[in-house]
Amino acid sequence: MRNPALALASLLMMACNAGPYCDRDAAEAALAAAAVGETVELGSCEIQGPLHVPPGVQLAGTTGTVVVAPVESGGIVALGGDVPSTIHDLTVRVEGRVGILVRGGGAARIADVTIDARRGIAFGASELAELELARVTLTGPVHADNAMDSRWVRVAGAPAEPAECPDPSGCDCTPGELDEAGERACDAEGRWATWTATFGLVLSDIGHARLIDVDVNGFAAWGALLTDSDVVWGGGGVADTLGVGVRQVGGTLALSYMAAVRTHGGLRGDRPYAIQATDGARVEGLALSLVDNERYGLLLSGSTGRLENLVATGNGDAALWISESTDFELTGAGSALADNGFAGAVVVRSSGVRLAEATIQRTVSQERPIGAIGVLRIGDGVHVIETAGAVELADLVLTDNERAGVLVDLGAAGAGDVTFSSVSVTGTGAQLGAIAGRPGGAGQLTPEAPGTWDAGITRGGAVSANDLAFTGSIAAVTEPLPGPTFDPGNVLAVVAPMF
Numbered sequence: 001m002r003n004p005a006l007a008l009a010s011l012l013m014m015a016c017n018a019g020p021y022c023d024r025d026a027a028e029a030a031l032a033a034a035a036v037g038e039t040v041e042l043g044s045c046e047i048q049g050p051l052h053v054p055p056g057v058q059l060a061g062t063t064g065t066v067v068v069a070p071v072e073s074g075g076i077v078a079l080g081g082d083v084p085s086t087i088h089d090l091t092v093r094v095e096g097r098v099g100i101l102v103r104g105g106g107a108a109r110i111a112d113v114t115i116d117a118r119r120g121i122a123f124g125a126s127e128l129a130e131l132e133l134a135r136v137t138l139t140g141p142v143h144a145d146n147a148m149d150s151r152w153v154r155v156a157g158a159p160a161e162p163a164e165c166p167d168p169s170g171c172d173c174t175p176g177e178l179d180e181a182g183e184r185a186c187d188a189e190g191r192w193a194t195w196t197a198t199f200g201l202v203l204s205d206i207g208h209a210r211l212i213d214v215d216v217n218g219f220a221a222w223g224a225l226l227t228d229s230d231v232v233w234g235g236g237g238v239a240d241t242l243g244v245g246v247r248q249v250g251g252t253l254a255l256s257y258m259a260a261v262r263t264h265g266g267l268r269g270d271r272p273y274a275i276q277a278t279d280g281a282r283v284e285g286l287a288l289s290l291v292d293n294e295r296y297g298l299l300l301s302g303s304t305g306r307l308e309n310l311v312a313t314g315n316g317d318a319a320l321w322i323s324e325s326t327d328f329e330l331t332g333a334g335s336a337l338a339d340n341g342f343a344g345a346v347v348v349r350s351s352g353v354r355l356a357e358a359t360i361q362r363t364v365s366q367e368r369p370i371g372a373i374g375v376l377r378i379g380d381g382v383h384v385i386e387t388a389g390a391v392e393l394a395d396l397v398l399t400d401n402e403r404a405g406v407l408v409d410l411g412a413a414g415a416g417d418v419t420f421s422s423v424s425v426t427g428t429g430a431q432l433g434a435i436a437g438r439p440g441g442a443g444q445l446t447p448e449a450p451g452t453w454d455a456g457i458t459r460g461g462a463v464s465a466n467d468l469a470f471t472g473s474i475a476a477v478t479e480p481l482p483g484p485t486f487d488p489g490n491v492l493a494v495v496a497p498m499f
Contacts, residue, residue, distance in 0.1 A: 019040055027051055034057045041061075043064075047068070050070075050075060052078070055083075057086075065090040073096055076099070081106040082106055088109075088113065091116065092122075101125070108130075108132075109133075111132075117200070121197070122200045131208070138214075139218055141220070142242055147266050155220045156195055156196075166189060171189075172190060194220070197220060200224055201225070203229045212235060212236075222246075223263075224238060239260075239261045247275075248277040248278070248281045252282040252284070254284040261292055261293065277303045279303070281300075285308065292315070295316045298319070307329070311335070311336050312338075312344075314340065324388075331358075332357055337359070342364075352390060355382060359399070366378065370443075370477055380405070380407045384408045391417055392421075394421045395422045400427050403431070405434055408436040418436075423456055430462075432463060437474065439478075443475055445476045447471070447472075
């Protein structure tokens with residue numbers, strides 16, 4: 001006959017494995033014992049991390065579940081599995097290095113999760129075959145009212161590794177040191193930095209990532225860093241980031257009904273971008289919104305893309321900056337670039353570019369430093385410089401752009417590679433319509449009177465007479481980029497080296 005005491009112990013163990021748990025040691029033991037496909041449930045309580053999710057196991061919360069990432073480590077660390085490892089229905093509060101970190105070569109799914117990051121990074125994943133994030137919100141401490149705070153001038157997601165001061169004559173502190181309040185960390189250069197939440201979403205080497213209604217808000221360095229990954233992002237977006245909203249390095253990024261808004265420069269002097277794609281990345285966008293960003297909207301550098309029904313309004317500098325691209329198209333009757341500073345679209349040293357069907361209006365002249373050539377004042381709807389091959393402008397309506405509707409570099413010798421069809425340019429006052437010229441010095445074009453080059457352009461309002469009367473030279477961009485782009489390095493290795 002079975003021993004009643006052993007039977008009772010077995011039932012108690014099964015109940016323990018089922019949860020819900022509010023004790024970390026019991027939750028860790030249940031996770032370690034769980035088989036592929038089994039679920040470990042957390043209770044309606046606050047529970048300390050880190051919790052470790054094995055491949056193929058589900059970690060489930062309930063209303064009121066909060067996992068705390070302690071100062072020295074992370075909240076939840078998971079390994080991807082052949083059966084997706086799953087984390088759902090909980091909140092993570094990051095007091096330390098990382099909220100959720102997933103690795104391991106398999107698949108993982110994160111759903112209905114909120115991460116409140118006070119330090120470190122909110123979510124990181126690397127070397128997974130597949131990743132799905134659904135209805136995930138990542139929040140940091142930055143918002144529109146505090147973006148100009150001096151505390152964001154120098155920030156760190158984690159203390160530096162303890163080391164000797166690299167420059168004894170210039171160090172403010174010893175690398176790895178914390179101040180008495182625990183609010184500042186000494187970085188590798190021996191300088192005090194605010195210890196805060198620097199990155200929201202960090203993905204590296206992900207075979208296929210699917211993001212559904214993912215929101216990234218309020219981080220002090222970059223919102224989302226996507227490296228050598230193929231990412232599909234539908235719904236949600238990034239907001240109130242200092243620096244870069246979304247950075248795509250290599251790989252592919254497909255965005256639909258997603259918004260990148262209110263990126264800030266703060267007091268750091270960086271040139272913030274809502275979206276920045278480099279290193280051969282491919283960007284596809286459907287109904288993408290770039291709104292009220294302090295400086296640039298989308299920078300495509302040495303990369304390719306296609307945007308349909310883009311809305312870009314209220315951006316301080318160029319809504320689109322296409323540099324050294326061999327394949328880019330803006331299309332869709334819903335595409336509207338309005339009330340941006342400096343330029344609606346800049347196309348420089350590129351080929352295979354087509355801008356079509358868009359309305360570009362009310363671009364405001366701005367004086368900005370560009371590359372090494374100094375400060376330029378520009379306010380153009382479309383600004384095409386140093387073409388490397390065919391560029392087509394078709395079915396465009398350009399209205400009331402403060403300096404010019406279209407400015408085109410015809411090249412030093414030939415007629416250039418820019419063609420027009422059904423391009424309408426109108427304006428009032430002293431505005432120019434469509435101006436073309438040839439390089440006449442650093443940052444200047446010498447205009448050429450309308451003739452065969454402007455076939456396909458229709459001028460209306462005051463711009464026709466203004467174009468015919470215009471003489472002298474006109475400022476033009478001659479640098480491929482408005483400023484340097486930075487190598488982000490291995491963020492996960494810096495913030496979460498022990499995982």
